[in-house]
Amino acid sequence: MRAGTLRSTAYDDEPYTRGGAVDRTEVGALVRSAVDGDAAAWKALVEGMSPLVWSVVRSHRLSEADGRDVYQTVWFRFAQHLGRIREPDKTGAWLASTARHECLKVLRGNTRLTLTDDPQVLDRASEDRTPEQTLIDSEEAADRAERARRLWQELDELGERCRQLLRVLVASPPPSYVEISAALGIAVGSIGPLRQRCLRRLRARMDQRGAA
Amino acid sequence: MNGAGGFPHGDDGGEAEDALLEEELRQAAAVLDPVPDALRQLALDAYALHDLDAKIAELTFDSLVDALPVRGVTDAPRMLTFRAGRVTVDVEVTGDGLMGQVMPPGSARIEVLGGPGTARPVTVDTLGRFTSEDPPSGPFALRLRTGTEVIVTEWLRA
Numbered sequence: 001m002r003a004g005t006l007r008s009t010a011y012d013d014e015p016y017t018r019g020g021a022v023d024r025t026e027v028g029a030l031v032r033s034a035v036d037g038d039a040a041a042w043k044a045l046v047e048g049m050s051p052l053v054w055s056v057v058r059s060h061r062l063s064e065a066d067g068r069d070v071y072q073t074v075w076f077r078f079a080q081h082l083g084r085i086r087e088p089d090k091t092g093a094w095l096a097s098t099a100r101h102e103c104l105k106v107l108r109g110n111t112r113l114t115l116t117d118d119p120q121v122l123d124r125a126s127e128d129r130t131p132e133q134t135l136i137d138s139e140e141a142a143d144r145a146e147r148a149r150r151l152w153q154e155l156d157e158l159g160e161r162c163r164q165l166l167r168v169l170v171a172s173p174p175p176s177y178v179e180i181s182a183a184l185g186i187a188v189g190s191i192g193p194l195r196q197r198c199l200r201r202l203r204a205r206m207d208q209r210g211a212a
Numbered sequence: 213m214n215g216a217g218g219f220p221h222g223d224d225g226g227e228a229e230d231a232l233l234e235e236e237l238r239q240a241a242a243v244l245d246p247v248p249d250a251l252r253q254l255a256l257d258a259y260a261l262h263d264l265d266a267k268i269a270e271l272t273f274d275s276l277v278d279a280l281p282v283r284g285v286t287d288a289p290r291m292l293t294f295r296a297g298r299v300t301v302d303v304e305v306t307g308d309g310l311m312g313q314v315m316p317p318g319s320a321r322i323e324v325l326g327g328p329g330t331a332r333p334v335t336v337d338t339l340g341r342f343t344s345e346d347p348p349s350g351p352f353a354l355r356l357r358t359g360t361e362v363i364v365t366e367w368l369r370a
Contacts, residue, residue, distance in 0.1 A: 042259040054247040073351040075255035076367040148240035170238040199230040
C-alpha cells in the first residue's frame with residue numbers, strides 16, 4: 001500500500017495497477033484492524049476501495065452533486081457499521097451494494113421530484129480537470145492520452161448495460177465478480193460473457209473509428 | 213480474477229486482447245475519471261464516525277422506497293423511520309427543514325450530524341418532538357442521547 005501518494009497522471013507509472021492496491025485478501029484483516037482503532041488500516045481501506053465505490057456512482061450517471069452525496073453516504077455508513085459488518089472479507093461487496101442502493105434511491109427521488117439533469121456531468125472529463133494536459137510531455141504520451149480519451153468517449157456511447165459493466169469492471173484495483181455483481185445487481189455468472197461481449201463491441205467501435 | 217469465466221469455444225486469443233483493452237480502460241478511468249481528492253479526504257475523515265459505543269438505529273421505513281407515489285404530488289415530504297431496540301425515531305424531511313418524534317416519548321438530546329465533525333443540536337420538547345429549520349444538505353444522521361444510551365440513525369441522504 002502506498003498510502004498518501006498522490007494520484008499519478010502519467011501512464012508510465014501506474015500506481016493504480018501496482019502497489020497502490022489493497023489486495024482483496026487483506027480487506028478482512030484491514031477491517032478488523034480499523035475496528036480496533038488502527039487509522040492506517042482505515043486509510044488503506046479508503047485508498048483501496050474508493051475507486052470501486054466511485055465507479056458504482058459513476059456507472060449510474062448521477063449528477064455531480066448526487067454522486068458526491070452517495071459516495072459520502074456510503075463511507076459514512078461504512079464507518080458507522082464498522083465492527084458490525086458480518087463478513088469483513090466481503091467488504092467490497094458490502095460497499096458496492098450499498099452504493100448501488102443509494103444510487104437507485106437517488107434516481108428514484110429525482111424522478112419523483114423535478115428532473116434536475118446536469119448535462120455537465122458527462123463532459124466532466126473534458127472540463128477544468130484535464131490531467132492529460134500534464135502528460136503531453138512526449139508525443140507518445142500524447143497519442144496514448146488521445147486514445148484514452150477516444151476510448152472513454154466510445155465507452156460512453158456503448159449502450160447502458162455495457163457502459164455500466166465496463167465502468168465498474170475497470171475500477172482499480174480490479175473488482176471481483178462478486179463485487180461487480182453487488183454493484184450492478186446482476187448474476188455473477190453473467191458477468192464473464194457480458195464482459196467479453198462488451199469489450200469486443202468496444203474494440204469494434206474503436207477499429208471502425210480508426211478506419212474512418 | 214477477471215477473465216476466469218470459461219470460453220467454451222476454444223478462444224483464439226481474443227481473451228488476451230480483451231484483457232489488454234480492459235487494462236487500457238482501467239488506465240483511462242484512473243486518469244479521466246478518478247475519485248475526486250476532496251471526496252477521498254471526506255472518506256478518510258469519516259473514520260471519526262466509527263463509534264462502537266453508539267447503537268445504530270436502522271432505517272425501517274423510507275417513503276421513497278416503501279410508500280406508493282401519490283399521483284400529482286411531486287414534492288411529498290420524505291418520511292423516515294429508524295428503530296433501535298424499543299426506540300423509534302420518525303423523521304419528516306421537507307425543503308423547509310426537518311421534524312420528528314422519538315418514541316417512546318421522553319426527553320433526549322438530539323443533534324443533526326452532517327458529516328464527521330458537523331453536529332447541530334435541535335430543540336426537543338418533553339414529548340420527544342423535535343424540529344430543525346435547516347434541511348439537511350447532503351448525507352445526515354441523528355444522534356440521540358437519552359438518559360442511558362447514545363443512538364445514531366443510519367446515515368442517509370435526504
